[in-house]
Amino acid sequence: MRGLKKKRRIQVIVLAAIALIASTALVGYAMRDGINFFRSPSQIMADIPAPTERFRLGGLVEEGTLTRDAGEVIHFAVTDGGASVPVVYRGILPDLFGEGQGMIGTGRYVNGVFEATEILAKHDESYMPKEVVDALKEQGVYKPADGAQGGS
Template sequence: MRGLKKKRRIQIIVLAFVALAGSTALVGYAMQDGINFFRSPSQVMAQAPSPNERFRIGGLVEEGTLTRDAGEVIHFAVTDGGASVPVVYKGILPDLFGEGQGMIGTGRYINGVFEATEILAKHDESYMPKEVVDALKEQGVYKPSEGSKAGS
């Protein structure tokens, strides 16, 4: 009788471990597309990511690079002061998007061009995403404005 209880306890522990491992694997698989790492333009130019890797890139929209094709295709370059990455985006840009403004884009880097699927712009005149501020500070080109709210 004692051996049967011990055997049953071991079976329950093994079953619980298998269930925990299975649920962890399912959560990891579900989050696979939801995790996007941030890279600055300097990091992208120093070590180009693979074409199938989704990531976020951020910086300032470089002055004089914003062009619009027929339709909704927009071309521009994003810079952190150390490097510039050409970006192409098909869609409608946020109202506050413009040259010299902070932005974050999500997409893939394919054949030397970042193909964005989503573009986010700062939401008021003094806001800049924390990742962009950190990248600009790293390059030594960040100049905070009066009452700026970095990452708020």
Template sequence: MKSLKKQRRIQIIALAAAALVVSTALIGYAMRDGINFFRAPSQVMAEPPSATEVFRLGGLVEEGTLVRDQGERVHFSVTDGGASIPVVFTGVLPDLFAENQGMIGTGRYVNGVFEASEILAKHDETYMPKEVMDALKEQGVYQAPGES
């Protein structure tokens, strides 16, 4: 009688472990395209990603680099104070997008140019994305409002 209960308990534990492994694998498979790592321009220059890797690039839009082509194509550079990456984007930019303002773009780094598929800009006077702020602080470029 005891061996039957013990055998049943082992079967339940094995089934639960198998279900956990399968569910973890399914979650990982579903998220494989949804994870985009953040990089600052200095990190991209130090270790350029492959042309197929999608990631987020953030920093400040470099002054004097914003050029609008015919149509919706825009060229500009993003900097973190240590390095500058040229960016090309086709589409409508956010209303608050401007030079010397924080931005994050999602896209690929192909032949030395970041080809953005999405651009996000800061939403008010004091906001800056945490990743961008950390990268700029690391380069000694950023000071929080109220600091001197």
């Protein structure tokens, strides 16, 4: 009787360990494309990412670089004061998107151009995403507007 209880206990422990390993593997597999790291233009120029890597690029839309092709293709450059990255986006931009404004885009860096699949613009006159504020402060070019908040 005692040997049977011990055997049963070992079976339960082994099954629990297998279930834990399987669930951890499934969560990791599900999140492989869901995690997007933030990078500033200076970080991209210092360490160029692989063309298959998805990440978020943030900074200010550089003045004089916003151009629209026929259709929904938009070209512009994003800067953090230390470096500038050309961006191409196919789609409709948010209403608050504009030159000199903060933005974050999700996509890939391919052949020297950031191919954005999603563009997020600032919320109002004083908002700028925390990651963008931190990157601009790191470059020494962040100048808060009166009453501006970063990353709220």
